[in-house]
Amino acid sequence: MTINRPQPRPGVLDIAPYVPGKSTAPGVDKVFKLSSNETPLGPSPNAIAAYRAAGDHLEDYPDGSASALREAIGAAFGLDPDRIVCGAGSDDLLNLLARAYLTDGDEAIYTRHGFVVYPIATMGTGAKAVAVPEKNFTADVDAILKAVTPRTKLVFLANPNNPTGTYVPFDEVKRLQKSLPAHVLLVLDAAYAEYVQRNDYESGIELVATTDNVVMTRTFSKIYGLAALRLGWMYGPAHVVDAINRIRGPFNVNNPAIAAGIAAIRDTAHVEKSRAHNTRWLAWLTEEIGKLGLPVTPSAANFVLIHFPETNGRTAKDADDFLTRRGLILRQVGVYKLPNALRMSVGTEEANRLVVQALKEFLGKAA
Ligand SMILES: Cc1ncc(COP(=O)(O)O)c(C=O)c1O
Numbered sequence: 001m002t003i004n005r006p007q008p009r010p011g012v013l014d015i016a017p018y019v020p021g022k023s024t025a026p027g028v029d030k031v032f033k034l035s036s037n038e039t040p041l042g043p044s045p046n047a048i049a050a051y052r053a054a055g056d057h058l059e060d061y062p063d064g065s066a067s068a069l070r071e072a073i074g075a076a077f078g079l080d081p082d083r084i085v086c087g088a089g090s091d092d093l094l095n096l097l098a099r100a101y102l103t104d105g106d107e108a109i110y111t112r113h114g115f116v117v118y119p120i121a122t123m124g125t126g127a128k129a130v131a132v133p134e135k136n137f138t139a140d141v142d143a144i145l146k147a148v149t150p151r152t153k154l155v156f157l158a159n160p161n162n163p164t165g166t167y168v169p170f171d172e173v174k175r176l177q178k179s180l181p182a183h184v185l186l187v188l189d190a191a192y193a194e195y196v197q198r199n200d201y202e203s204g205i206e207l208v209a210t211t212d213n214v215v216m217t218r219t220f221s222k223i224y225g226l227a228a229l230r231l232g233w234m235y236g237p238a239h240v241v242d243a244i245n246r247i248r249g250p251f252n253v254n255n256p257a258i259a260a261g262i263a264a265i266r267d268t269a270h271v272e273k274s275r276a277h278n279t280r281w282l283a284w285l286t287e288e289i290g291k292l293g294l295p296v297t298p299s300a301a302n303f304v305l306i307h308f309p310e311t312n313g314r315t316a317k318d319a320d321d322f323l324t325r326r327g328l329i330l331r332q333v334g335v336y337k338l339p340n341a342l343r344m345s346v347g348t349e350e351a352n353r354l355v356v357q358a359l360k361e362f363l364g365k366a367a
Contacts, residue, residue: 009126010104010126011123011124011127012123012124014123015119015120015123015124016120017120018117018120020036021033021035021329021331022035022324022329023035023036023329024329025325025326025327025328028324028326028327030327031329032327032328032347032351033329034328034329034330034331034344034345034347034351034355035329035330035331035345036227036331037192037222037302037343037345038225038345039223039224039225039302040345040346040347041225041270041274041277042225043224043225043226043260043270044224044225044270045270046263046264046266046267047224047225047260047261047263047264049263050256050259050260050263051259051260053259054256054258054259055256057255058255060255061251061255062255063255063258066086066253066258067081069086069233069253069261069262070082070084070086070233072262072265072266073086073261073265076266077205077235079205079235082238082241083235083236083238084233084234084235085233085234085236085244085245085248086231086232086233086252086253086258086261087231087248087252087253088230088232088249088253088257089221089230090189090191090217090219090232090234091117092232092248092252093217093232093234094117094118094121094156094187094189094217096247097185097215097217097234097240097244098121098124098154099124099247100240100244100246100247101153101154101185101243102127103125103126103127104125104126105151106126106127106128106151106154107127107128107129107130107149107151107153108122108128108130108153108154108155109130109132109147109154109155109156110122110129110130110131110155110156111131111133111140111143111157111161112132112133112134112337113137113161113163113336113337114131114156114157114158114161115156115158115161115162115189116336118156122154122156127153130147130152132146132147134164136166137164137166137297138161138164138167138168139157139159139161139166139168141168141172141175141176141179144157144176145176145179145180148180148181148184152181152184153183153184154184154185155176155180155185155187157173157187157188157189158189158191159173159188159189159190159201159203160192160193160195160196160299160301162191162192162301162303162343163331163338163343164299164338165297165298165299165300165301165303165304166297166298166299167196167198169198170200170201170206171200173188173202173204174207177211180213182213183213185213186215187215187216188203188204188207188208188215188216188217189216189217190203190204190216190217191217191218191219191222192222192300192301192302193218194222194223194271194275195275195279195300195301196300197279198300201300203216203218204235208236208237213237214236214237215234215236215237215240216234216236217232217233217234218232218233218234218235219231219232219233220232220233220257220260220264220265222302223271223274223275223278224264225264226257226260226261229256230254230257231257231258231260231261277346281347281349281352282299282302282304285352285355285356286298286304288356289304289306289356292356292360292363292365294306294308294363295307302345302346303343303344304343304344305333305338305341305343306342306343306344307341308340308341314363315340316340316342317332319342319359320332320342322362323355323358323359323362326354326358328354328358330342330343330344330355331343331344
């Protein structure tokens with residue numbers, strides 16, 4: 001049947017729209033939002049000051065190439081600023097990568113519990129999103145390689161992954177890159193890299209620097225606390241940077257975001273403080289929630305994945321309802337094929353303790 005009205009390209013209407021984490025709990029005054037992996041410590045005070053100062057000149061277009069920000073990122077990470085592209089969040093960059101490298105009939109691989117933006121970005125181009133199995137909630141390099149076909153153009157790998165918090169060690173990422181056909185672009189999404197405290201982890205910088213088919217994306221939304229401003233960046237080979245610069249919006253990053261981003265990346269003491277807070281409370285939450293008999297997937301990021309039984313009254317959905325009534329907002333992850341789990345961002349000490357106490361009561365284990 002032909003419908004006589006404008007039609008989006010094939011695939012678009014098959015996309016399940018992204019649903020952000022809840023931020024309200026009806027009837028509760030004090031709400032602790034632990035549903036979107038934001039930092040409980042907020043941004044650097046210097047970033048807030050820079051953002052405010054940028055507000056004095058809202059009439060000016062931003063620098064379309066975000067040069068000062070790329071230089072600040074380059075200085076912080078020892079990278080060539082010409083190999084960096086900034087975006088309105090790393091979402092922007094993930095979508096641009098999909099648009100630049102995928103077309104109708106192509107395939108992009110992602111992992112079963114991988115970040116949902118990958119299939120959304122892929123299907124928006126008319127390409128097919130191919131989900132591959134994971135092992136122990138962790139991306140499996142062999143499963144990814146097995147799914148490669150002549151139509152594969154992109155592989156998306158979140159490392160660490162959201163919502164599982166698991167990571168792929170550097171040796172395995174290297175093996176993946178080596179075994180992929182040279183024309184397949186490997187996108188390493190390192191949104192949570194700053195939190196990782198593991199000797200066998202590498203965010204992607206080394207592989208980008210030494211190969212021709214790897215891109216790394218990063219964000220200012222997590223440890224830098226600038227999620228509201230929408231700011232991310234990618235580091236890639238010159239030929240990929242060139243392609244992305246041709247299709248990105250000419251002013252895709254706004255001035256207040258540029259100013260705040262520069263201040264945030266220079267405030268290494270604040271980043272250190274946020275990392276230390278996370279390391280301490282991630283371990284505490286994993287242990288305390290585990291002691292309640294709820295398995296927690298070991299996380300290298302700033303959130304934990306908590307698994308619930310399927311027993312009536314004890315399910316993830318029941319727990320979410322119970323916690324929400326107390327203003328403790330976690331994230332249901334059914335859309336990630338994890339219907340029996342909740343994801344919780346590491347919060348303030350107060351929020352973390354309240355969740356553990358509430359879970360005790362939910363399970364009928366409170367003293
Ligand atoms: C794995 C992963 N990649 C990318 C993003 C998007 O970050 P941004 O706020 O930079 O668009 C997120 C945000 O939750 C994420 O979890």
